[in-house]
Amino acid sequence: MASTFKSFGYGEIQTPTFETLELFTAKSGDSIIDEIYAFSDKGNRELALRPELTAPVIRFYVEKMQMEPKPLKLFYFGNCFRYDRPQKGRYREFWQAGCEIVGTNTPEAYAELVAMAYTILKNVGLKNIQLNIGNLNIINSTFTKLGLSKDGQKKLLPLIDKSQFDDVFSLLSDLGITNDSTKEFIDILQTSDINKIKKFIQEDASAMDELSNLEKILDLLKSSFNVKDFQIKMSIVRGLDYYKGLVFEIDAPVLGAEKQLCGGGAYELVTLFGGRETPTAGFAVGFDRTILALEIEKFAFPSLKTDVYIIPVSEEMIGKSIEIAQNLRKEGILTDLDLLRRGIGKSLKYANSKNAEKVIIIGPKELENDSVTLRDMKAGDQEVVKIADIVSKLKNN
């Protein structure tokens, strides 16, 4: 993940594990306290283990980085905390990889952001992911067109978020919206045809601008970033107060109900934290859930390995064995050595448990000829090798 971020010109940022509780309530409202590990320190400061990393990164930007050349591209890999019942792929301490880009809102900047999120998940080895792209300004325009009150919107959002379109229909009927308008609205929430959306919002000039920008983003994604398998999904409405404009999610369908791996979009926090207004966007990838999806896809995780395990056959051989081990380590060869003075049989078993590829057995007879026994653990065969030739033997294998 880090190397993909870097390949797009992002630099790593690390922020503290805890922040003032106020930072997170300012961003997400007081209700977040229920989900947070909050505590008072010995100086009676109200602190919180960070539940996410966007607020800390933007706080840091406002305090220390406003004068940096724009756009500023920052990525992070950090642990976060949530007071919640642990479930599969959802832990009280969990890891997020993510990024923020500060100072640009061009279609190419947003297309790059979405493409990078997609590329990160492809590069870690996931075979089956689904990218969905929406826009909150356009959704807001449809609300206005329907004449929905703020209160009505509040009731509607969770239903849209969970794609409970039957309930959306009942609620809008209850709110006095005509059946025709409601049907058309629900169609917009589910369509991938941008022209249908265009028709619905055509009287709202600002929403039409937003849609035209969205088309540019999608066009760059397809034709320049070569990311073709995405869906338009206007029903992405999470965090309506926080996100502005572009929103996107990436799912791993193998995960079933809890399938979202990544969420992001354009948002506004800088002025809330006292900084000069500037566009911001970003995304976060749930690391633990990504690992879970890879496991279900039977991804071959690399196992710990030992290049060479060295067995001195007697106490007298230990000094020379260490010397040889040290020379191998200097060459970047991962080398372990019997530290329990066990017999050869037990040591070979231990070497096997550590996935050693080769074993070097050091005994007095071979040592007289400046030689050792080199054993290939996979093939099971062994040969006597001059000490001076060990490194080249190992490197040519």
Next chain:
Amino acid sequence: MASTFKSFGYGEIQTPTFETLELFTAKSGDSIIDEIYAFSDKGNRELALRPELTAPVIRFYVEKMQMEPKPLKLFYFGNCFRYDRPQKGRYREFWQAGCEIVGTNTPEAYAELVAMAYTILKNVGLKNIQLNIGNLNIINSTFTKLGLSKDGQKKLLPLIDKSQFDDVFSLLSDLGITNDSTKEFIDILQTSDINKIKKFIQEDASAMDELSNLEKILDLLKSSFNVKDFQIKMSIVRGLDYYKGLVFEIDAPVLGAEKQLCGGGAYELVTLFGGRETPTAGFAVGFDRTILALEIEKFAFPSLKTDVYIIPVSEEMIGKSIEIAQNLRKEGILTDLDLLRRGIGKSLKYANSKNAEKVIIIGPKELENDSVTLRDMKAGDQEVVKIADIVSKLKNN
């Protein structure tokens, strides 16, 4: 640091950021609560942000890893927390790199541990470090010989720890120890002559065994690990309840009074946490202080760099520019691209601020010939290059 640990056959372990408070008071006594970020969670559990990583690693070993083949070699790189006034190189959230080895107490195991700590600090680029090695069983034997009460020892230890030998002299006089014995004892604390120590403890068979083991460790360090610049320092007494036998410290003299970078030794925690008795040893390196020492030694830290920065000269060039950027990224080339539609002058300035080595300028005239302008930012010269040749041009530079 991680690659040095791995070269010695260590595997990485990660443990949670917080543990039960009891874990740390069991190890270090109730007084540690004053220095800890402790809090109650919403379920009224007493928790603590970890102040160090040995107790968490050994807890994990006892709970989950007792059946693993021995020796078990575990390293970590983790953040820790201490409620304390922040000072230079001493922060409330700080990082430690360290390791534990479980299941062996042979001289070669201990020599390897000390050599690895030394090698880690040398490998990160420190020029000037000082390795000191002591032994708490031997120090305990000298206390017994002096006839010191537990109470007397308690008063003595902080004085020894701070090398306040005049105060040691006064205290021992007050405690009724003869001047001759006191002088000899202070000499032992400061000597690097192992024979003097041997003479002082010769009637204590168990301490003599320990000394003979220490001699084997020092001999392996010198002759097999090629670590020669260490000092015997019997005045290392920190954590007398916790450490057993071998103890060692590595200092960076450039840091002045707060110079200790690394501390470690053999210790006993497994049975305290309910596990079956087995030898354990380890060390921790203070990461922040190591960085500080490197800064004082004027170490050349690698700066963030961008291999290539791409400038489309007009909006029409953006799509093609992204395509070229994507091809470079696939080749592992760190590539950034103008996302603000600035002029060439401003974009070159930005590229410079991101340490870009090359800039590619994409304009309509060159593009007609499937070419771009490739600029070397150091030399300041530029040439027109076929798009198909960019990668080979960049890789051969």
